[in-house]
Amino acid sequence: MDIKVRKTIGQVLFILLAFYLDGLMKWAFLNNMNRGVIVILPQIMLMAIVMLTMRIDNRRQLMTYGIVFGLIYDSYYYGIVGLYTILLPLIMVGIDHFKFLLVKNNMGYELSIYFLSLTFLQSGIYLLERLLQQTNTSVFDFITYTLGPTLLWNVVVFFILYIPLANLSEWLVKYRRDSK
Amino acid sequence: MQKFFSNKKLIILMVLIIVTFGLLAVTVNIRDKKSTPPVIQQVGNDVVSVVGGVFAYPTNAVKNATSEFSDLYSTYSENKRLKARIGELAQNQAKLEVVQDENQKLKQELKLNGTLTDYSTVNASVLSRSPSSWQSYLTINRGQTSGIKKNMPVMSGKGLIGRIVEVDKISSKVELISTDNELNDKFASEIIGSNNKSITGVVSRYDSASGDLVMENVNSTKDIKKGQSVITSGLGGLTPRGLYIGKVYGIKKDNYGMTNSVYITPAAELRNFTVVTVIKSSVSGEK
Numbered sequence: 371m372d373i374k375v376r377k378t379i380g381q382v383l384f385i386l387l388a389f390y391l392d393g394l395m396k397w398a399f400l401n402n403m404n405r406g407v408i409v410i411l412p413q414i415m416l417m418a419i420v421m422l423t424m425r426i427d428n429r430r431q432l433m434t435y436g437i438v439f440g441l442i443y444d445s446y447y448y449g450i451v452g453l454y455t456i457l458l459p460l461i462m463v464g465i466d467h468f469k470f471l472l473v474k475n476n477m478g479y480e481l482s483i484y485f486l487s488l489t490f491l492q493s494g495i496y497l498l499e500r501l502l503q504q505t506n507t508s509v510f511d512f513i514t515y516t517l518g519p520t521l522l523w524n525v526v527v528f529f530i531l532y533i534p535l536a537n538l539s540e541w542l543v544k545y546r547r548d549s550k
Numbered sequence: 551m552q553k554f555f556s557n558k559k560l561i562i563l564m565v566l567i568i569v570t571f572g573l574l575a576v577t578v579n580i581r582d583k584k585s586t587p588p589v590i591q592q593v594g595n596d597v598v599s600v601v602g603g604v605f606a607y608p609t610n611a612v613k614n615a616t617s618e619f620s621d622l623y624s625t626y627s628e629n630k631r632l633k634a635r636i637g638e639l640a641q642n643q644a645k646l647e648v649v650q651d652e653n654q655k656l657k658q659e660l661k662l663n664g665t666l667t668d669y670s671t672v673n674a675s676v677l678s679r680s681p682s683s684w685q686s687y688l689t690i691n692r693g694q695t696s697g698i699k700k701n702m703p704v705m706s707g708k709g710l711i712g713r714i715v716e717v718d719k720i721s722s723k724v725e726l727i728s729t730d731n732e733l734n735d736k737f738a739s740e741i742i743g744s745n746n747k748s749i750t751g752v753v754s755r756y757d758s759a760s761g762d763l764v765m766e767n768v769n770s771t772k773d774i775k776k777g778q779s780v781i782t783s784g785l786g787g788l789t790p791r792g793l794y795i796g797k798v799y800g801i802k803k804d805n806y807g808m809t810n811s812v813y814i815t816p817a818a819e820l821r822n823f824t825v826v827t828v829i830k831s832s833v834s835g836e837k
Contacts, residue, residue: 390605393678393689398609407758409683445591446598447680449581449687449716449723452573456566495682498570502578505684516683 373545378431380542381422385439388418393447400523409516410523413488415439417528419458420484421539423465436462450504457494461487477532484528485521492517581716585700592718599677599689599721606677610824664832666784666791672696672828677721686726688712690826693720698828701788703737705827709794709817710737710782714828724826727763727816728756739765739795740783741812743773750783751812753795762799765812771801780814790831 395412419435426432436459443454465483472479496512499505507516580587587595657665674692692698694717702714704724716723727737737753751768765780778798784791796816803810 386601390602390678392681393602394605394609396681397606397676397679397688398613411681411683413681442594442598445594446602446689447678447687448682448685449577449587450574450685451577451591452570455573456570460566498574499684502574504578507684512683 377542377545381426381435384538384542385415385418385422385435388415389439389443391415407515408519411492411516411520412527413491413520413524414527415443416458416461416488416491417484417524417531417535418539419462420465420480420487421535422543423462424469424480424483425539425543427466429463429466432462432466433459436460450502453495453498454491457491461490477536480532480536481525481528485525488521488524489517492520586694586717595718596693596720599691599718602677602689603691606675610675613824666831668832669790670830670832672698672830673825674722674828675825676823684729686729687715688724688726688826689721690724690828691721692828693718693722695720696828697830698722699788699830702831703782703789703793703829705793705829706818706823706825708819709796711818711826713737727753727818728758737789737795738783738785739780741765741768741774741798742779742781745773747773748783749774750785753780753814757813760813761816763796763814763816765814766809768810768812771810771812774798774801774812776800780812784831788831790829793829 391414392412395414400410400412419439422435423432437455440453440455440458441451443458444451448454465487496505496507496516500507577587586592672692674690674696677689677691679689680687690704698714698717700714700717703710704712704714710727712724712726712729714722715725739751739753741749741751743749749769749771751765753763754766755764756762757764768774776798780795780798782789782791782793782795794817796814796818799813799815801810801812
Protein backbone atom coordinates (compact mmCIF):
# COMPACT_ATOMS: atom_id res chain seq x y z
CA MET A 371 0.00 0.00 0.00
CA ASP A 372 1.07 3.56 -0.62
CA ILE A 373 2.98 4.94 2.35
CA LYS A 374 0.90 8.12 2.28
CA VAL A 375 -2.36 6.16 2.57
CA ARG A 376 -0.94 4.08 5.39
CA LYS A 377 0.13 7.18 7.31
CA THR A 378 -3.32 8.71 6.80
CA ILE A 379 -5.00 5.58 8.15
CA GLY A 380 -2.64 5.77 11.12
CA GLN A 381 -3.61 9.39 11.76
CA VAL A 382 -7.31 8.58 11.60
CA LEU A 383 -6.90 5.66 14.02
CA PHE A 384 -4.90 7.90 16.37
CA ILE A 385 -7.67 10.52 16.48
CA LEU A 386 -10.34 7.83 16.80
CA LEU A 387 -8.61 6.26 19.78
CA ALA A 388 -8.39 9.66 21.45
CA PHE A 389 -12.07 10.19 20.66
CA TYR A 390 -13.10 7.05 22.56
CA LEU A 391 -10.70 7.86 25.39
CA ASP A 392 -12.60 11.11 26.03
CA GLY A 393 -15.85 9.31 26.76
CA LEU A 394 -14.26 6.46 28.67
CA MET A 395 -12.13 8.75 30.86
CA LYS A 396 -15.23 10.72 31.76
CA TRP A 397 -17.15 7.53 32.48
CA ALA A 398 -14.54 5.65 34.43
CA PHE A 399 -12.57 8.26 36.37
CA LEU A 400 -14.22 11.67 36.26
CA ASN A 401 -17.74 10.50 36.76
CA ASN A 402 -19.00 12.85 39.44
CA MET A 403 -22.70 12.34 39.26
CA ASN A 404 -23.87 12.32 42.86
CA ARG A 405 -22.05 15.30 44.21
CA GLY A 406 -20.57 17.35 41.51
CA VAL A 407 -20.13 21.03 41.42
CA ILE A 408 -16.81 20.76 39.65
CA VAL A 409 -16.99 19.38 36.14
CA ILE A 410 -13.84 18.08 34.48
CA LEU A 411 -14.06 17.33 30.78
CA PRO A 412 -11.27 15.23 29.30
CA GLN A 413 -10.27 16.59 25.89
CA ILE A 414 -7.76 14.08 24.63
CA MET A 415 -9.05 14.18 21.08
CA LEU A 416 -8.30 17.89 20.96
CA MET A 417 -4.79 17.03 22.14
CA ALA A 418 -4.31 14.64 19.23
CA ILE A 419 -5.83 17.14 16.83
CA VAL A 420 -3.57 19.98 17.98
CA MET A 421 -0.49 17.73 17.74
CA LEU A 422 -1.35 16.67 14.20
CA THR A 423 -2.30 20.17 13.08
CA MET A 424 1.09 21.44 14.19
CA ARG A 425 2.73 18.94 11.84
CA ILE A 426 0.43 18.54 8.83
CA ASP A 427 0.77 21.24 6.18
CA ASN A 428 -2.12 20.27 3.94
CA ARG A 429 -4.98 22.56 4.89
CA ARG A 430 -7.62 20.63 2.96
CA GLN A 431 -6.73 17.46 4.85
CA LEU A 432 -6.97 19.35 8.14
CA MET A 433 -10.41 20.72 7.27
CA THR A 434 -11.62 17.22 6.39
CA TYR A 435 -10.38 15.80 9.70
CA GLY A 436 -11.97 18.67 11.60
CA ILE A 437 -15.38 18.37 9.98
CA VAL A 438 -15.56 14.57 10.03
CA PHE A 439 -14.44 14.12 13.62
CA GLY A 440 -16.43 17.15 14.72
CA LEU A 441 -19.57 15.58 13.26
CA ILE A 442 -18.92 12.25 14.94
CA TYR A 443 -18.18 13.92 18.28
CA ASP A 444 -21.31 16.03 18.16
CA SER A 445 -23.58 13.25 17.09
CA TYR A 446 -22.24 10.62 19.49
CA TYR A 447 -21.60 12.65 22.62
CA TYR A 448 -23.71 15.78 22.40
CA GLY A 449 -26.73 14.77 20.35
CA ILE A 450 -26.65 18.28 18.87
CA VAL A 451 -24.73 18.79 15.62
CA GLY A 452 -22.95 22.08 15.14
CA LEU A 453 -20.68 22.57 18.15
CA TYR A 454 -17.49 20.62 17.40
CA THR A 455 -18.37 20.45 13.70
CA ILE A 456 -17.79 24.19 13.41
CA LEU A 457 -15.34 24.93 16.22
CA LEU A 458 -12.87 22.12 15.48
CA PRO A 459 -12.13 23.12 11.84
CA LEU A 460 -11.95 26.75 12.95
CA ILE A 461 -9.31 25.90 15.55
CA MET A 462 -7.36 23.79 13.06
CA VAL A 463 -7.35 26.48 10.39
CA GLY A 464 -6.40 29.04 13.02
CA ILE A 465 -3.42 26.99 14.19
CA ASP A 466 -2.41 26.32 10.59
CA HIS A 467 -2.60 30.01 9.82
CA PHE A 468 -0.32 31.14 12.65
CA LYS A 469 1.98 28.13 12.53
CA PHE A 470 4.66 30.05 10.61
CA LEU A 471 5.25 32.28 13.65
CA LEU A 472 6.62 29.35 15.58
CA VAL A 473 10.25 28.72 14.83
CA LYS A 474 10.32 25.13 15.97
CA ASN A 475 8.02 22.73 17.73
CA ASN A 476 8.71 22.51 21.40
CA MET A 477 6.64 21.71 24.41
CA GLY A 478 6.06 25.28 25.55
CA TYR A 479 4.63 26.34 22.20
CA GLU A 480 2.41 23.33 21.83
CA LEU A 481 1.18 23.55 25.40
CA SER A 482 0.18 27.18 25.01
CA ILE A 483 -1.51 26.47 21.69
CA TYR A 484 -3.42 23.58 23.27
CA PHE A 485 -4.37 25.83 26.18
CA LEU A 486 -5.65 28.54 23.85
CA SER A 487 -7.61 26.17 21.64
CA LEU A 488 -9.15 24.41 24.65
CA THR A 489 -10.26 27.74 26.09
CA PHE A 490 -11.66 28.78 22.72
CA LEU A 491 -13.47 25.48 22.26
CA GLN A 492 -15.06 25.34 25.72
CA SER A 493 -16.06 29.01 25.66
CA GLY A 494 -17.52 28.57 22.18
CA ILE A 495 -19.55 25.57 23.30
CA TYR A 496 -20.73 27.45 26.38
CA LEU A 497 -21.79 30.48 24.33
CA LEU A 498 -23.62 28.40 21.74
CA GLU A 499 -25.38 26.25 24.34
CA ARG A 500 -26.31 29.30 26.37
CA LEU A 501 -27.68 30.94 23.25
CA LEU A 502 -29.81 27.89 22.47
CA GLN A 503 -30.94 27.60 26.10
CA GLN A 504 -29.40 24.23 26.67
CA THR A 505 -28.00 25.50 29.96
CA ASN A 506 -28.65 28.31 32.38
CA THR A 507 -25.25 28.36 34.06
CA SER A 508 -23.91 31.86 34.65
CA VAL A 509 -20.60 32.95 33.14
CA PHE A 510 -18.87 33.01 36.53
CA ASP A 511 -20.06 29.50 37.40
CA PHE A 512 -18.86 28.32 33.99
CA ILE A 513 -15.39 29.79 34.49
CA THR A 514 -15.02 28.61 38.08
CA TYR A 515 -16.54 25.16 37.94
CA THR A 516 -16.10 24.01 34.34
CA LEU A 517 -13.43 25.92 32.45
CA GLY A 518 -10.92 26.18 35.27
CA PRO A 519 -10.85 22.53 36.38
CA THR A 520 -11.01 21.35 32.77
CA LEU A 521 -8.00 23.45 31.78
CA LEU A 522 -6.05 22.37 34.83
CA TRP A 523 -6.70 18.66 34.36
CA ASN A 524 -6.04 18.69 30.64
CA VAL A 525 -2.85 20.72 30.89
CA VAL A 526 -1.51 18.28 33.48
CA VAL A 527 -2.40 15.34 31.26
CA PHE A 528 -0.85 17.09 28.25
CA PHE A 529 2.32 17.58 30.27
CA ILE A 530 2.47 13.88 31.14
CA LEU A 531 1.56 12.58 27.70
CA TYR A 532 3.55 15.09 25.67
CA ILE A 533 6.59 13.03 24.76
CA PRO A 534 4.82 9.85 23.59
CA LEU A 535 2.09 11.82 21.81
CA ALA A 536 4.56 14.15 20.10
CA ASN A 537 6.74 11.29 18.91
CA LEU A 538 3.76 9.33 17.68
CA SER A 539 2.29 12.23 15.74
CA GLU A 540 5.71 13.10 14.34
CA TRP A 541 6.02 9.52 13.09
CA LEU A 542 2.47 9.52 11.74
CA VAL A 543 3.04 12.62 9.64
CA LYS A 544 6.64 12.52 8.43
CA TYR A 545 7.78 10.16 5.71
CA ARG A 546 10.64 10.24 3.25
CA ARG A 547 9.67 11.53 -0.17
CA ASP A 548 11.78 8.96 -2.06
CA SER A 549 10.03 5.98 -0.51
CA LYS A 550 6.67 7.08 -1.91
CA MET B 551 -22.33 44.16 -7.42
CA GLN B 552 -18.89 42.88 -8.10
CA LYS B 553 -17.51 44.84 -5.17
CA PHE B 554 -20.17 43.44 -2.87
CA PHE B 555 -19.04 39.86 -3.32
CA SER B 556 -15.37 40.58 -3.69
CA ASN B 557 -14.46 40.05 -0.04
CA LYS B 558 -14.17 36.29 0.05
CA LYS B 559 -13.36 36.03 3.73
CA LEU B 560 -16.44 37.96 4.79
CA ILE B 561 -18.64 35.72 2.70
CA ILE B 562 -17.07 32.60 4.18
CA LEU B 563 -17.69 34.01 7.66
CA MET B 564 -21.29 34.75 6.79
CA VAL B 565 -21.92 31.27 5.42
CA LEU B 566 -20.21 29.75 8.46
CA ILE B 567 -22.46 31.60 10.89
CA ILE B 568 -25.59 30.65 8.96
CA VAL B 569 -24.54 27.01 8.79
CA THR B 570 -23.70 26.90 12.52
CA PHE B 571 -27.00 28.26 13.71
CA GLY B 572 -28.95 26.33 11.10
CA LEU B 573 -27.40 23.00 12.13
CA LEU B 574 -27.78 23.69 15.83
CA ALA B 575 -31.38 24.85 15.59
CA VAL B 576 -32.43 21.95 13.40
CA THR B 577 -30.80 19.28 15.57
CA VAL B 578 -32.08 20.74 18.84
CA ASN B 579 -35.57 20.82 17.39
CA ILE B 580 -35.33 17.25 16.16
CA ARG B 581 -34.08 16.09 19.54
CA ASP B 582 -36.90 17.79 21.40
CA LYS B 583 -39.78 17.02 19.09
CA LYS B 584 -39.15 13.80 17.17
CA SER B 585 -38.91 10.38 18.78
CA THR B 586 -35.81 9.37 16.83
CA PRO B 587 -32.98 11.28 15.15
CA PRO B 588 -32.56 11.14 11.34
CA VAL B 589 -31.50 7.78 9.89
CA ILE B 590 -28.01 8.94 8.92
CA GLN B 591 -27.32 10.08 12.46
CA GLN B 592 -28.72 6.82 13.85
CA VAL B 593 -26.49 4.71 11.63
CA GLY B 594 -23.47 6.87 12.43
CA ASN B 595 -24.07 6.65 16.17
CA ASP B 596 -24.59 2.89 15.95
CA VAL B 597 -21.34 2.31 14.08
CA VAL B 598 -19.44 4.46 16.56
CA SER B 599 -21.07 2.69 19.50
CA VAL B 600 -20.29 -0.79 18.14
CA VAL B 601 -16.60 0.07 17.85
CA GLY B 602 -16.82 1.84 21.21
CA GLY B 603 -17.99 -1.38 22.81
CA VAL B 604 -14.55 -2.85 22.16
CA PHE B 605 -12.99 -0.14 24.32
CA ALA B 606 -15.82 0.01 26.84
CA TYR B 607 -15.58 -3.66 27.79
CA PRO B 608 -12.13 -3.53 29.40
CA THR B 609 -12.91 -0.14 30.95
CA ASN B 610 -16.02 -1.51 32.61
CA ALA B 611 -14.03 -4.48 33.86
CA VAL B 612 -11.49 -2.14 35.47
CA LYS B 613 -14.29 -0.03 36.90
CA ASN B 614 -15.98 -3.08 38.41
CA ALA B 615 -12.70 -4.28 39.88
CA THR B 616 -11.93 -0.93 41.50
CA SER B 617 -15.39 -0.59 42.97
CA GLU B 618 -15.12 -4.12 44.39
CA PHE B 619 -11.82 -3.13 45.92
CA SER B 620 -13.33 -0.08 47.60
CA ASP B 621 -16.28 -2.18 48.79
CA LEU B 622 -13.84 -4.48 50.53
CA TYR B 623 -13.00 -1.82 53.09
CA SER B 624 -16.48 -1.63 54.52
CA THR B 625 -17.22 -5.35 54.32
CA TYR B 626 -17.01 -6.18 58.02
CA SER B 627 -19.35 -3.51 59.34
CA GLU B 628 -21.67 -3.98 56.41
CA ASN B 629 -21.83 -7.71 57.00
CA LYS B 630 -22.87 -7.17 60.62
CA ARG B 631 -25.61 -4.80 59.60
CA LEU B 632 -26.83 -7.00 56.78
CA LYS B 633 -27.01 -10.13 58.95
CA ALA B 634 -29.48 -8.33 61.18
CA ARG B 635 -31.67 -7.58 58.17
CA ILE B 636 -31.61 -11.05 56.61
CA GLY B 637 -34.30 -12.66 58.76
CA GLU B 638 -36.63 -9.79 58.17
CA LEU B 639 -35.99 -9.93 54.46
CA ALA B 640 -36.82 -13.62 54.10
CA GLN B 641 -40.10 -13.04 55.86
CA ASN B 642 -40.90 -10.07 53.65
CA GLN B 643 -40.09 -12.02 50.53
CA ALA B 644 -42.47 -14.83 51.46
CA LYS B 645 -45.15 -12.27 52.19
CA LEU B 646 -44.48 -10.51 48.89
CA GLU B 647 -44.86 -13.72 46.92
CA VAL B 648 -48.21 -14.47 48.53
CA VAL B 649 -49.43 -10.94 47.98
CA GLN B 650 -48.22 -10.88 44.36
CA ASP B 651 -49.97 -14.16 43.69
CA GLU B 652 -53.16 -12.87 45.22
CA ASN B 653 -52.86 -9.65 43.27
CA GLN B 654 -52.48 -11.61 40.03
CA LYS B 655 -55.59 -13.67 40.76
CA LEU B 656 -57.65 -10.63 41.70
CA LYS B 657 -56.55 -8.89 38.51
CA GLN B 658 -57.67 -11.88 36.47
CA GLU B 659 -60.99 -11.86 38.27
CA LEU B 660 -61.43 -8.20 37.42
CA LYS B 661 -60.10 -8.71 33.88
CA LEU B 662 -57.39 -6.11 34.40
CA ASN B 663 -54.68 -6.73 31.84
CA GLY B 664 -52.13 -4.12 32.76
CA THR B 665 -52.01 -1.55 35.50
CA LEU B 666 -49.62 1.26 36.24
CA THR B 667 -47.37 -1.02 38.24
CA ASP B 668 -46.80 -3.57 35.44
CA TYR B 669 -43.58 -3.32 33.50
CA SER B 670 -40.92 -5.37 31.80
CA THR B 671 -37.21 -4.64 31.79
CA VAL B 672 -34.27 -4.57 29.37
CA ASN B 673 -30.72 -4.73 30.66
CA ALA B 674 -28.01 -2.76 28.91
CA SER B 675 -24.40 -1.98 29.62
CA VAL B 676 -22.94 1.50 29.57
CA LEU B 677 -20.52 2.37 26.76
CA SER B 678 -19.43 5.87 27.73
CA ARG B 679 -20.41 9.15 29.29
CA SER B 680 -20.47 12.38 27.32
CA PRO B 681 -17.49 14.62 28.03
CA SER B 682 -19.82 17.58 28.27
CA SER B 683 -20.92 19.74 31.18
CA TRP B 684 -24.53 20.22 30.27
CA GLN B 685 -25.44 17.13 28.32
CA SER B 686 -25.08 14.51 31.04
CA TYR B 687 -25.69 11.55 28.78
CA LEU B 688 -24.74 7.91 29.08
CA THR B 689 -24.55 5.84 25.93
CA ILE B 690 -25.96 2.32 26.34
CA ASN B 691 -25.79 -0.64 23.99
CA ARG B 692 -29.50 -1.29 23.41
CA GLY B 693 -31.81 0.53 21.03
CA GLN B 694 -34.93 0.28 18.91
CA THR B 695 -34.29 -3.39 18.15
CA SER B 696 -34.71 -4.16 21.87
CA GLY B 697 -37.94 -2.19 22.00
CA ILE B 698 -36.56 0.90 23.68
CA LYS B 699 -38.47 4.12 23.13
CA LYS B 700 -37.77 7.72 23.94
CA ASN B 701 -38.66 8.87 27.50
CA MET B 702 -38.52 5.42 29.09
CA PRO B 703 -37.15 5.56 32.65
CA VAL B 704 -33.79 3.97 33.43
CA MET B 705 -32.69 2.39 36.72
CA SER B 706 -29.36 1.25 38.06
CA GLY B 707 -29.23 -1.45 40.75
CA LYS B 708 -30.65 0.69 43.52
CA GLY B 709 -32.86 3.35 42.04
CA LEU B 710 -33.89 5.64 39.25
CA ILE B 711 -31.02 7.27 37.36
CA GLY B 712 -32.60 8.97 34.38
CA ARG B 713 -34.52 8.74 31.18
CA ILE B 714 -33.92 7.82 27.54
CA VAL B 715 -33.46 10.92 25.37
CA GLU B 716 -32.30 9.53 22.06
CA VAL B 717 -32.90 6.12 20.51
CA ASP B 718 -30.83 4.76 17.63
CA LYS B 719 -31.10 1.31 16.10
CA ILE B 720 -28.81 -0.54 18.50
CA SER B 721 -27.71 2.14 20.94
CA SER B 722 -29.35 4.93 22.87
CA LYS B 723 -28.59 7.85 25.14
CA VAL B 724 -29.75 8.19 28.73
CA GLU B 725 -30.04 11.61 30.28
CA LEU B 726 -29.14 11.44 33.96
CA ILE B 727 -31.53 12.70 36.60
CA SER B 728 -28.75 15.00 37.79
CA THR B 729 -28.92 17.14 34.67
CA ASP B 730 -29.85 20.79 34.78
CA ASN B 731 -31.72 20.62 31.49
CA GLU B 732 -35.15 21.86 32.43
CA LEU B 733 -37.06 19.97 29.78
CA ASN B 734 -36.15 16.44 30.68
CA ASP B 735 -35.52 15.98 34.37
CA LYS B 736 -39.06 15.87 35.70
CA PHE B 737 -40.63 12.76 37.21
CA ALA B 738 -44.14 12.52 38.63
CA SER B 739 -43.56 11.02 42.05
CA GLU B 740 -45.15 10.27 45.38
CA ILE B 741 -44.06 9.87 48.97
CA ILE B 742 -45.35 6.76 50.68
CA GLY B 743 -46.96 8.02 53.86
CA SER B 744 -47.32 6.03 57.03
CA ASN B 745 -51.13 6.01 57.10
CA ASN B 746 -51.67 4.85 53.52
CA LYS B 747 -52.07 8.42 52.35
CA SER B 748 -49.65 9.07 49.58
CA ILE B 749 -48.40 12.56 48.90
CA THR B 750 -47.81 13.39 45.25
CA GLY B 751 -45.50 15.88 43.63
CA VAL B 752 -42.97 16.29 40.85
CA VAL B 753 -39.25 15.65 41.15
CA SER B 754 -38.23 18.63 39.12
CA ARG B 755 -34.66 19.59 39.74
CA TYR B 756 -31.31 18.53 41.06
CA ASP B 757 -29.40 20.47 43.66
CA SER B 758 -25.83 19.93 42.57
CA ALA B 759 -24.32 21.51 45.68
CA SER B 760 -25.85 18.99 48.07
CA GLY B 761 -26.44 16.15 45.60
CA ASP B 762 -30.14 16.00 46.42
CA LEU B 763 -33.15 15.77 44.17
CA VAL B 764 -35.82 18.38 44.76
CA MET B 765 -39.51 17.54 44.67
CA GLU B 766 -41.88 20.40 44.07
CA ASN B 767 -45.62 20.98 43.70
CA VAL B 768 -46.25 18.85 46.76
CA ASN B 769 -49.92 18.77 47.71
CA SER B 770 -49.37 18.75 51.47
CA THR B 771 -46.28 18.65 53.61
CA LYS B 772 -48.05 17.88 56.87
CA ASP B 773 -47.26 14.18 57.11
CA ILE B 774 -43.84 14.13 55.49
CA LYS B 775 -41.10 12.76 57.71
CA LYS B 776 -37.42 12.29 57.13
CA GLY B 777 -36.59 8.84 55.83
CA GLN B 778 -39.83 8.11 54.02
CA SER B 779 -39.48 6.45 50.61
CA VAL B 780 -40.16 8.29 47.40
CA ILE B 781 -41.32 6.37 44.32
CA THR B 782 -42.56 7.29 40.86
CA SER B 783 -46.31 7.76 40.82
CA GLY B 784 -46.93 6.54 37.29
CA LEU B 785 -48.97 9.56 36.37
CA GLY B 786 -48.30 10.66 32.82
CA GLY B 787 -45.84 9.46 30.24
CA LEU B 788 -44.07 6.14 29.98
CA THR B 789 -43.04 5.81 33.63
CA PRO B 790 -44.77 3.02 35.58
CA ARG B 791 -45.69 3.33 39.24
CA GLY B 792 -43.40 2.12 41.98
CA LEU B 793 -39.86 2.79 40.78
CA TYR B 794 -37.75 3.69 43.79
CA ILE B 795 -36.22 7.17 43.67
CA GLY B 796 -34.84 7.78 47.15
CA LYS B 797 -35.55 8.84 50.71
CA VAL B 798 -36.86 12.14 52.09
CA TYR B 799 -34.04 14.22 53.52
CA GLY B 800 -35.82 17.38 54.56
CA ILE B 801 -38.27 20.12 53.65
CA LYS B 802 -37.29 23.65 52.75
CA LYS B 803 -39.41 26.67 51.99
CA ASP B 804 -38.49 28.79 49.00
CA ASN B 805 -37.20 32.34 49.36
CA TYR B 806 -40.66 33.85 49.60
CA GLY B 807 -41.99 31.26 52.05
CA MET B 808 -44.67 30.33 49.56
CA THR B 809 -44.04 26.79 48.37
CA ASN B 810 -42.43 23.82 49.99
CA SER B 811 -39.76 21.74 48.33
CA VAL B 812 -38.94 18.28 49.58
CA TYR B 813 -35.28 17.31 49.35
CA ILE B 814 -34.63 13.69 48.45
CA THR B 815 -31.41 11.72 48.80
CA PRO B 816 -31.26 9.65 45.61
CA ALA B 817 -31.04 5.91 46.16
CA ALA B 818 -28.98 5.23 43.08
CA GLU B 819 -25.35 5.81 43.67
CA LEU B 820 -24.64 7.49 40.39
CA ARG B 821 -21.05 6.36 40.32
CA ASN B 822 -20.43 2.67 40.67
CA PHE B 823 -22.43 0.79 38.13
CA THR B 824 -21.77 -0.52 34.67
CA VAL B 825 -25.15 -2.05 33.86
CA VAL B 826 -28.45 -0.21 33.71
CA THR B 827 -32.06 -1.41 33.38
CA VAL B 828 -34.50 0.23 31.02
CA ILE B 829 -38.11 0.03 32.20
CA LYS B 830 -40.81 -0.69 29.64
CA SER B 831 -44.21 0.15 31.00
CA SER B 832 -47.01 -2.22 29.99
CA VAL B 833 -49.56 0.55 29.92
CA SER B 834 -48.59 3.44 27.73
CA GLY B 835 -50.03 6.65 29.01
CA GLU B 836 -50.39 9.86 27.13
CA LYS B 837 -47.38 10.69 25.01
